[in-house]
Amino acid sequence: MSEEPPEPGELPEAAAAALPPLPPPTAFDAESLDRWFALLDPVRRSVRARGTWRAYAVDLAHFADWCAPTGRSPLPATPGTVTDYLTDHVESLSVATLRRRLAAIAVAHGVAGVPSPTHDERVPLVWRGLRRVHGPARPPRTVGAVEVRELLVLVAPLRDTVLDHRDRALLVMGFAGALRRSELSALDVADVAVAPERLLVTVRAAGSRPARVVELPRGRRVETCPVRSWRAWAGAARLVDGAAFRRTTRGGRSLRPERLGDRGVAEVVKRRALAVGLDPGSLSGHSLRAGFVTAASRAGVPAVSIARQTGHRSAAALAACVREDRPFPTNPAAHVGL
The missing domain is CATH 1.10.443.10 (Intergrase catalytic core)
Structure with missing residues (x-):
């Protein structure tokens, strides 16, 4: 579940995934995760913009904060943890934000070289149901123009x-x-x-x-x-x-x-x-x-x-x-x- 289709000329995701993984991060606050993503080699980082990596760090930190009180692991995470997270936040977060959180979880697992829970059939099934029910009520925000x-x-x-x-x-x-x-x-x-x-x-x-x-x-x-x-x-x-x-x-x-x-x-x-x-x-x-x-x-x-x-x-x-x-x-x- 990528956040947007790759631009022409970008390195294919499969090629980036073939590169050596990083050891899992030692801390899951946004700054530590941002530093963890920064350890990626330039080829792999080039798949996404700098701002996207920073956003992923914030998204993954939010997921980890939610996991902490119940002792769940954010990385690697189970499909059940991800579906519970989605269900728990669908009323408070927009569908667009949750879509990016899913992308961050998937990318982090790929960086660490472990199977992503988002590939399990349960996650897409729950995601489609939540999006069908809650998606239309939250249209994308359009900012004003400075002419x-x-x-x-x-x-x-x-x-x-x-x-x-x-x-x-x-x-x-x-x-x-x-x-x-x-x-x-x-x-x-x-x-x-x-x-x-x-x-x-x-x-x-x-x-x-x-x-x-x-x-x-x-x-x-x-x-x-x-x-x-x-x-x-x-x-x-x-x-x-x-x-x-x-x-x-x-x-x-x-x-x-x-x-x-x-x-x-x-x-x-x-x-x-x-x-x-x-x-x-x-x-x-x-x-x-x-x-x-x-x-x-x-x-x-x-x-x-x-x-x-x-x-x-x-x-x-x-x-x-x-x-x-x-x-x-x-x-x-x-x-x-x-």
Whole structure:
């Protein structure tokens, strides 16, 4: 039960499973499990994105916490333990979350080289029943989009502090490049080439997918110009090499050496939304990417051009980013003579 189909070019799961297993972890808290997954060789880790491994660590820690009071083993786990866990949490967790928990359990057993309880016929049987009963009541959550007008509102209060320069560059470049939060987090200074009228940003894709180069043109407005925003941030932070976006001390008075994580990217969006009166609960790190796709679609940009910027590999995935809360001028129903 994988969380999503593999992208073309990724290492097949069977090939990764053929590699030597890891000894089981000595502790089952999220940090220990994250370190355990990090011990995997690069080939095996390349099957999934870094954020997915971190999510699996959190998921498996939750499963282990549930097992502990009754003395059940989380690894290896029995099919009965897994079905009881599913039944016990189906009212409190979404079907999507439980699906990812199942994937984490299966992957952890594969990493340890022991049979996965999710392959036993009882687990899929219980899973199908629970999903049939509880699935329709919990539709997938769709975050809101940050389009240009919202982006202008977000960056309007930003001034000349190091934190303000970082957040402006992150928001503007994240929108203009339609970048995932993991891609923003992974950017290095060396990935950003500055030209007079544009930035050329090398985006390192997860897994074995090839990197792509995204062009960010000079903007008409100073406050939403990717070129000027990056130059201001790089100058204020005295960036030479290493991570492009870094953490700051509390209050943003000075920089810390650590890379800003993908969760930190989402926190920037939410914090800046709260500061200007937008609902932070409806926005996330994905809102910048969804906003770009929506704005470009609304402007009539061909899908193939949008996908070249975003790196989407399918029309369905690209279409899922579009938020249609406002009428589209290119709606075909307006051109058929009604």
